[in-house]
Amino acid sequence: MSESGAAVRNTRQRSAVSALLGEMEGFHSAQDLHAMLRQRGERVGLTTVYRTLQALADAGEIDVMRPPGGEHLYRRCSEGHHHHLVCRACGRTVEVAGPAVESWADRVAEQHGYADVSHTLEIFGTCPDCAR
Amino acid sequence: MSESGAAVRNTRQRSAVSALLGEMEGFHSAQDLHAMLRQRGERVGLTTVYRTLQALADAGEIDVMRPPGGEHLYRRCSEGHHHHLVCRACGRTVEVAGPAVESWADRVAEQHGYADVSHTLEIFGTCPDCAR
DNA sequence: TGCGTTTTTGACAATCATTATCGTTCCCAC
DNA sequence: GTGGGAACGATAATGATTGTCAAAAACGCA
Ligand SMILES: [Zn+2]
Ligand SMILES: [Zn+2]
Ligand SMILES: [Zn+2]
Ligand SMILES: [Zn+2]
Numbered sequence: 073m074s075e076s077g078a079a080v081r082n083t084r085q086r087s088a089v090s091a092l093l094g095e096m097e098g099f100h101s102a103q104d105l106h107a108m109l110r111q112r113g114e115r116v117g118l119t120t121v122y123r124t125l126q127a128l129a130d131a132g133e134i135d136v137m138r139p140p141g142g143e144h145l146y147r148r149c150s151e152g153h154h155h156h157l158v159c160r161a162c163g164r165t166v167e168v169a170g171p172a173v174e175s176w177a178d179r180v181a182e183q184h185g186y187a188d189v190s191h192t193l194e195i196f197g198t199c200p201d202c203a204r
Numbered sequence: 205m206s207e208s209g210a211a212v213r214n215t216r217q218r219s220a221v222s223a224l225l226g227e228m229e230g231f232h233s234a235q236d237l238h239a240m241l242r243q244r245g246e247r248v249g250l251t252t253v254y255r256t257l258q259a260l261a262d263a264g265e266i267d268v269m270r271p272p273g274g275e276h277l278y279r280r281c282s283e284g285h286h287h288h289l290v291c292r293a294c295g296r297t298v299e300v301a302g303p304a305v306e307s308w309a310d311r312v313a314e315q316h317g318y319a320d321v322s323h324t325l326e327i328f329g330t331c332p333d334c335a336r
Numbered sequence: 337t338g339c340g341t342t343t344t345t346g347a348c349a350a351t352c353a354t355t356a357t358c359g360t361t362c363c364c365a366c
Numbered sequence: 367g368t369g370g371g372a373a374c375g376a377t378a379a380t381g382a383t384t385g386t387c388a389a390a391a392a393c394g395c396a
Contacts, residue, residue: 081343081392103382117346122383138270141354143382157313160320168312173305177327180300181289186329188292193325195309197318213363213372235353249375254354273383275353343392350385361374366367 085116089124098163099137099145137194159199168195217248221256230295231269231277269326291331300327 088109096105106121125146128134137145137156150167153174157166173193181189220241228237238253257278260266269277269288282299285306289298305325313321 079343079393083344083391085345101382119346119348119384120344123344138272140270157316157318159318166316170308170312173308176302176305180302181327181329184289184298185332185335186289186291186327187335189327189329191325191327193323195313195318195321195323197313197321200317203317203319211364211372215363215373217374233353251355251375251377252373255373337396339394339396341392341394343390345390346387348386351383353382354380356379357377359375361372363372364368364370366369 085114085120086124088114088116089121090128093128093134093146093148096147098165099147099158101143101145103143105146155193155195157195157197159202160196161198161202164199164201217246217252218256220246220248221253222260225260225266225278225280228279230297231279231290233275233277235275237278287325287327289327289329291334292328293330293334296331296333 089105092105092108100108102122102125103118105125106116106118109116109121125134125144129136129146133148134146135149135156137147137158139145145163147165152169154167154169155173157168158164170193177191178189181187221237224237224240232240234254234257235250237257238248238250241248241253257266257276261268261278265280266278267281267288269279269290271277277295279297284301286299286301287305289300290296302325309323310321313319
């Protein structure tokens with residue numbers, strides 16, 4: 073027992089990954105982010121990028137998207153529960169909230185006796201710029 | 205041009221895969237299905253199972269689910285657009301329809317100028333049997 | 337500031353579902 | 367029945383992600 077300090081340490085690598093995520097506009101893969109860091113001269117290993125992203129995702133600080141047949145994509149998002157409207161071509165992303173959908177999902181699950189309900193929802197489309 | 209016959213041939217292997225899917229209750233992976241076929245004495249290659257499932261999915265005859273960190277799962281579903289309420293523990297699946305959600309997603313996308321809209325939606329929970 | 341302990345790092349190997357190859361098999365229209 | 371092309375399937379290749387483990391870096395404390 074005993075809480076015993078979580079002992080999470082501040083490292084140059086973690087700061088670099090976190091900072092980069094703060095500047096990025098849309099979703100990016102671990103390998104993309106790693107390449108960007110190296111281009112800036114930051115010396116960070118790919119393994120560490122993967123680990124850091126996973127930790128941030130577990131902590132709820134970033135969102136993960138798993139597109140069909142591709143790498144996992146990460147993005148720093150606003151707090152609170154929301155979903156994404158993503159451009160298939162360029163990745164441009166809009167955060168959307170749908171209270172009605174949330175309650176609908178919970179209600180449907182409850183009607184069937186399911187507990188501990190969660191859900192995933194993504195909307196895909198072609199953004200105005202890419203449609204042109 | 206010229207339509208030229210699609211030239212889709214009926215083979216023992218395709219029939220076997222399709223028939224097996226018809227008997228299965230929930231979602232199953234390509235490797236699971238392959239193992240079941242072999243156990244029945246059906247001689248079908250794993251590659252062919254993958255190819256057949258992909259073809260059926262492309263044709264819209266089966267649904268695909270991609271759980272985090274696992275194999276793709278396939279299931280013969282009813283026709284028409286619908287979503288799934290899935291038990292995290294045993295995989296028990298209920299098909300659900302939500303017209304309100306469909307229109308909400310389309311409306312949101314339209315408001316942001318996105319075209320060719322599609323979406324993915326899955327609800328997860330613990331089914332009554334597994335909750336007990 | 338120096339130390340000891342514990343976490344973190346990262347180069348490299350391992351994993352493993354899926355896909356590509358490509359010679360063989362066998363549908364099926366004629 | 368035959369011929370041409372689709373389908374098969376054993377096997378190798380792919381490629382993202384995870385495991386490994388010795389070396390490096392944090393940080394509480396003296
Ligand atoms: Zn776009
Ligand atoms: Zn939601
Ligand atoms: Zn269950
Ligand atoms: Zn829908």
